[in-house]
Amino acid sequence: MAELSIFVDESGDFGAHSDYYVVGLVLHDQSHDISPALDRLAVELRLAGFDPSHPIHTGAAIRGEDEYRGLSLDDRLREFTRLFTFAQHIPAAYQAFRFRKREHPDRLGLKGAISRALSVFLRDHTRYFLSFDKVLVYYDNGQAEITDILNTLFNAFFFTVEFRRVLPAQYRLFQVADLYCTLELLEAKTADGRLSRSDLYFFESRRALRKDYLAKLPKRRFRDPNP
Numbered sequence: 001m002a003e004l005s006i007f008v009d010e011s012g013d014f015g016a017h018s019d020y021y022v023v024g025l026v027l028h029d030q031s032h033d034i035s036p037a038l039d040r041l042a043v044e045l046r047l048a049g050f051d052p053s054h055p056i057h058t059g060a061a062i063r064g065e066d067e068y069r070g071l072s073l074d075d076r077l078r079e080f081t082r083l084f085t086f087a088q089h090i091p092a093a094y095q096a097f098r099f100r101k102r103e104h105p106d107r108l109g110l111k112g113a114i115s116r117a118l119s120v121f122l123r124d125h126t127r128y129f130l131s132f133d134k135v136l137v138y139y140d141n142g143q144a145e146i147t148d149i150l151n152t153l154f155n156a157f158f159f160t161v162e163f164r165r166v167l168p169a170q171y172r173l174f175q176v177a178d179l180y181c182t183l184e185l186l187e188a189k190t191a192d193g194r195l196s197r198s199d200l201y202f203f204e205s206r207r208a209l210r211k212d213y214l215a216k217l218p219k220r221r222f223r224d225p226n227p
Contacts, residue, residue, distance in 0.1 A: 001133045001134060002029075002030075002031065002131065002132045002133045002134075003029075003030040003031075003132060003133065003134045003135070003136060004027060004028070004029055004030070004129070004132040004134070004135050004136070005027070005028045005030055005136045005138065005173065006025050006026070006027055006028075006135060006136070006137050006138065007025070007026040007028070007138045007139075007166075007171065007173045007174045007176070007177040008023070008024070008025055008137065008138065008139040008146070008150060008177060009023075009024050009139075009140075009142075009174065009177035009178045009180075009181050010022060010023050010024070010142065010143060010146055010181060011024075011059070011178075011181040011182060011184075011185045012099075012101070012185070013143070014107045014110060014111070014143065014145055018101065019100070019101055019102070019194070020098065020099065020100060020101060020185055020188050020189070021098075021099040021101055021104075021110060021114070022096055022097070022098050022099070022181045022184045022185050022188070023096065023097045023114055023117075023118070023146065023181075024094060024095070024096045024097075024177045024178075024180045024181040024184065025094060025095045025096070025177070025222075026092055026093075026094045026173050026174075026176050026177040026180065027092060027093050027094065027095070027222060028090075028091070028092040028173055029091070029132075032091035032092075033091075034090045034091065034092065034172075034173075037086055037089055037090045038172060040086075041082060041083075041086045041172065044082055045082070048075075048078065048082075053169070055168055055169040055175055056079055056080070056082065056083040056175050056179075057168065057175070057178065058080055058083065058175075058178055058179045058182040058183075059178070059182050061076045061077075061079050061080045061202075062076070062080070062182070062198060062199065062202045063198050064076060064198075073201070073202065076202070077202065080202075083172075083175060083176065083179050084179060084213060086172065086176070087176045087179055087180070087220065088216065088220065090176075092173060092176070093220060093221060093222040093223065094176070094177070094180045094220055094221060094222060095121060095221065095222040096180055096181065096184040096221075097114065097117040097118065097121075098184055098185075098187075098188050099113055099114065099117075100188070100192075107145070110145075111145045111148075111149065114145075114146070114149055115149050115152075115153065118149065118153055119153055122153060122154075122157045123157075124224075125222075125224045126157070127224075127226050128224050128225065128226055129157065129158065130158075130159075131226075133160065134160045134161075134162065135154065135158045135160065135161045135162070136161075136162050136164060137150060137154055137161060137162070137163050137164070138164050138166045138171060138173075138174055139163070139164075139165065139166070140165060140166055140167060140168065140174070141165050150163070151163065180217075180220075183213060183214065183217060184217075186199060186209060186213075186214065187214050187217070190206060190209065190210065190214065195209075
């Protein structure tokens with residue numbers, strides 16, 4: 001049975017606490033094995049003094065929050081880069097949808113914009129998605145609006161879809177979805193000249209961020225094998 005896993009994460013909120021909203025999907029055809037890359041990452045984490053199953057949270061690593069509080073900049077950057085390197089070398093693609101919230105001033109407007117963008121993406125690649133016997137959607141149910149959008153659209157487009165609520169620590173690919181949301185947010189902020197001091201401190205400069213990370217994003221974005 002051909003199965004497609006879709007890991008969903010978001011950056012931002014539907015209130016007034018963020019200027020941007022990003023929804024990221026990581027798509028993994030389960031016939032493509034990622035266990036060797038998972039094993040390598042576990043070894044790297046163990047050698048660095050972490051538990052092999054230690055979850056990597058990119059936003060917290062940048063800001064030095066939560067479990068990264070007290071870690072040196074070099075250690076936090078190595079954590080970020082480990083996950084980025086893992087994501088670059090696995091057979092999984094991603095698609096992200098970015099929104100400037102000033103263009104969608106209320107919750108309903110933003111929810112509608114996200115629904116339209118995701119609907120167009122699914123419609124444009126219907127043949128690809130329907131080539132799978134089953135679609136598994138992983139989300140942490142972090143925001144009710146996204147849960148509602150996913151349930152409505154995926155059930156409309158797919159014959160057999162299963163939703164699984166996850167914790168970020170459970171799946172590396174969910175952490176990869178978080179990584180891509182973070183990078184897409186950074187790309188939007190770079191384009192608008194709105195990188196924060198913590199962003200610039202972590203990546204050293206706008207140029208280094210673009211060269212080392214943002215410039216490598218296009219090759220990992222989803223490309224329909226049967227356009």
